[in-house]
Amino acid sequence: MNRVIGRLTGATFLxxxxxxxxxxxxxxxxxxxPMDLTGYWVSVVTEDWRWRMLTPxxxxxxxxxMTPEAREVADGxxxxxxxxxxxxxxxxxxxxxxxxxxRLRISWLxxxxxxxxxxAGSQTRRFHFEEFERVAEPDWQGNSVAEWEMTGRxxxxxxxxxxxxxxxxxxxxxWNGVPYSEQAVVTEYFxxxxxxxxxxxxxxxxxxxxxxxxxPFIVSSDFRGxxxxxxxxxxxxxxxxxxxxxxx
Numbered sequence: 001m002n003r004v005i006g007r008l009t010g011a012t013f014l015x016x017x018x019x020x021x022x023x024x025x026x027x028x029x030x031x032x033x034p035m036d037l038t039g040y041w042v043s044v045v046t047e048d049w050r051w052r053m054l055t056p057x058x059x060x061x062x063x064x065x066m067t068p069e070a071r072e073v074a075d076g077x078x079x080x081x082x083x084x085x086x087x088x089x090x091x092x093x094x095x096x097x098x099x100x101x102x103r104l105r106i107s108w109l110x111x112x113x114x115x116x117x118x119x120a121g122s123q124t125r126r127f128h129f130e131e132f133e134r135v136a137e138p139d140w141q142g143n144s145v146a147e148w149e150m151t152g153r154x155x156x157x158x159x160x161x162x163x164x165x166x167x168x169x170x171x172x173x174x175w176n177g178v179p180y181s182e183q184a185v186v187t188e189y190f191x192x193x194x195x196x197x198x199x200x201x202x203x204x205x206x207x208x209x210x211x212x213x214x215x216p217f218i219v220s221s222d223f224r225g226x227x228x229x230x231x232x233x234x235x236x237x238x239x240x241x242x243x244x245x246x247x248x
Contacts, residue, residue, distance in 0.1 A: 028111035029129035032148055034159035035192045037114065040232060041104040041201055041223035048219070052099055055079075055175040055240050064178050070212035077177025079239045089237035092121035093140040093171030095180040098188070098203045098221045101241055103232055114146060114161075121237040127163050135167060138182055142168030149189075161190040173207065173217060175241055184209035199225035 045052050051060075061074060082088055092100055102120030109115040114127040127146035134143045142165045150159040165186040173180055189204040200222060207217040235242060 029114070029146070029148070030108050030111045034148055034150060035161075037106050037161065037190060037192060037201065038108065039106060040226040040229050041106065042226055042231065043101050043103070044222045044224050045101060046222055048099075051174050052101060053241055058176055060176060061174075061178055064173060064217055065213050065215040066178065067212050067214055070179055073179045073212070074177045079177075083239050088239050089121060089123075089140050090170075091172045091175050091239075091241075092118070092123050092237050093180075094125070094142045094144070094165045094168045094186050095171050095184060095205075095207050096173050097121070097123055097125070097141070098205055099173075099219065103226070104223060105229065105232060117234075119232055119234045120242045122234045127161075138167055138169045140169055140171065142166055142186075161188075163188045163190070175239075179212050180207055180209045181211035183211050184213075201225075 050056060058077065059075070061071065064070075066074070082090060097118060100118065100120045102118055105117040105119070107115050107117075109126060112128065112130040113132070114129075116125040116127070117123070118125075123141060125141045125144060127144045129146050129148075132143075144163050144165040146161060146163045148159050149162050165188070166184075168182065168184075168186075170179060170181050172178055185208045187206045187208070190201060191204075192199065192201050194200070202220055202222050204218065204220045207213065209217075
């Protein structure tokens, strides 16, 4: 699909679906997509500025439902040690990457695998709609299982993307060491829409962690569509928020 298609109308979605099934084939994830997420997107920070665009001071854990163990870990946060020990990517893991200011490049790696690359931290996420070979050793992005959640009927057919990620390294929910563990489950909902003649994606992230959270931690992040990749600038992980994206 071309990015200019935007969100598929119900009629277009049904036409694509019918064309695939007419030959006795099951449509793949790309054909089933109720919206087109591919292209370049830039984060627009409309809330939680002090936690996303700056490194919060030690002890600023407001609105995170932390366990006592999590507070102990966060109180021991050492930014210099993270850099020295090769853990600068802790804020860029699956539980926090969509909150990092930067740009996304979204494409189909194959008809059943949607790929999201971030220029901040040079991370790559792969969302699998079918069975896949899971990463045995935890890494920053883990194993992501995706599905289209359909809504409406006929011409009003639409939907969003649901992604559940597990099997990752422990990371940070915030730059000042607020932790999530390897036991956490990250569930995300991606929705594309148009407003004021601009295309947007909103990502709602739900982190559940029996080790470090007493309740689900829920946040949303907004991305505005860009016409091309002229602003794309991959950079390595750093221990302070990158000065990328836009703050409103």
